[in-house]
Amino acid sequence: MYRSLLAEMTITEQILTINSELLAREVTITLLVPADYNKAEPLNLLLLNDGQEVENLMVSQALEDLYNTNKIKPVLVAAIHANEERLQEYGVAGNPDYKKRGTKAELYTQFVLDELLPFIHQNTGVNSFASTAYAGVSLGGLTAFDIAWNHSEVFDKVGVFSGSFWWRSKGLDEGYHENDRIMHQLIRNTSGKPDVKFWLQTGTEDETADRNKNGIIDSIDDAIDIIKELELKGYTRPADIQYLEMVGGKHDMPTWAKAMPKFLCWAFKA
Template sequence: MHDGQNLFDNSVSFGPHVWDIPEAVDAFFPNSQYDGVIIVGIDNASSHGKFSRMDEYSPWPRNTSFPLPGWDPDVDYSGGKGALYVDFIVNTLKNYIDSNFRTFPDRNNTAIAGSSMGAYISLFAAILRQDVFSKVGVFSPALWFNDSAMLNFIQENNIVEDLTVYLDVGTQETSGMREDFPEVYISGAEKLCVSLRKQRNVTIDYHLWGGDTHSESAWAKRFPEMLKLFYC
């Protein structure tokens, strides 16, 4: 999972809340057919530059036709390193995890997930490396970063392996920079849902969460729904 700083521990989070992953896992798995799950949080690269997170979480540059009033103009030059990031996950990080922990390394037991830009790169990774991932969690995807590139990527790449997709969005995913951000996020999630449902081997579970914001507290509440889809 991406944005690892925000998953487990408030003391290292860059926001006021975290996903409370340990509590969610401990509550879920006693009622599951599985014994448990290993969740690896990958810290984002925000400490390496103001838009390094966006650089890593998108394989394409930002679509500058979507205005972001009030943002630093340098955001228009962000994105484009996502493929390198996925290569690191698959060929360096996963190899280390499988060598040092008691994993089931096959694709049927490997998932990738994230929120916002983390959702964006998760979906890209799951489609690009179908040989590695069989499940993907797409929370509040920031499709606005480059909607046409992602939708074209889905259309141009046949999903030949079974892929389970948890996709969701809240109705109040907003930002002070654009009053229409709630509609933008909902529209983006619905576009992804339509596009993915055209693929033959995709099982998709889509949720629209009334009143939910673009926040770790909202994703923490919804995280068990992904666990239920993947591990029940």
């Protein structure tokens, strides 16, 4: 689709609220919509956790830049705001961590599938999307991965920025073993191979912790081990898995904002 410099695509922002029965709270959604979207062209959907950070992640700016250089297909972004329940709603569904965080992750998954997606269809008038991706940062990234992994009938791509793949069932002082990482174990124990593609990002300055004293920070070790588990399932790089390791990248919004255009190009390449 050709766009001249005289008619640049802009992003319209809409703030909507869902009264969620499942989460027993009002959930704010920021919708980012291409202003001059040609309805004859298929529209894609991106769900984004931690939607309260959508401005800090510079998503609108990334979308406009990529649209106007013809690098991505039209995307509707639904950014889901978290609140003080974040540490309970996020995580791995049915698998709270060793501090009993993530007790509402199963409810959050149900909210996304049973309340949010119908709400998006109803409020946008779009009955079906060409593709549906899910993304998140840190613990929101782990959550996006978990939901996409378990619901590949809905999601075909997932993007994880500095994901909390350390999420574990035992504390480091409780006889912890690498097998106690919950998502790695979930991948191993899943029968079959969900039809999902994966985009993972870490930064070399995500943290300083190094559990196994191998000279590699945990966030990188944990992400690489996720990739190894996926490869054992039969996924291949780069066809199914893309990995971005950002030199100097930190566990912060400026780093993830810098990575956002790379993810969007991968997920919705024109």
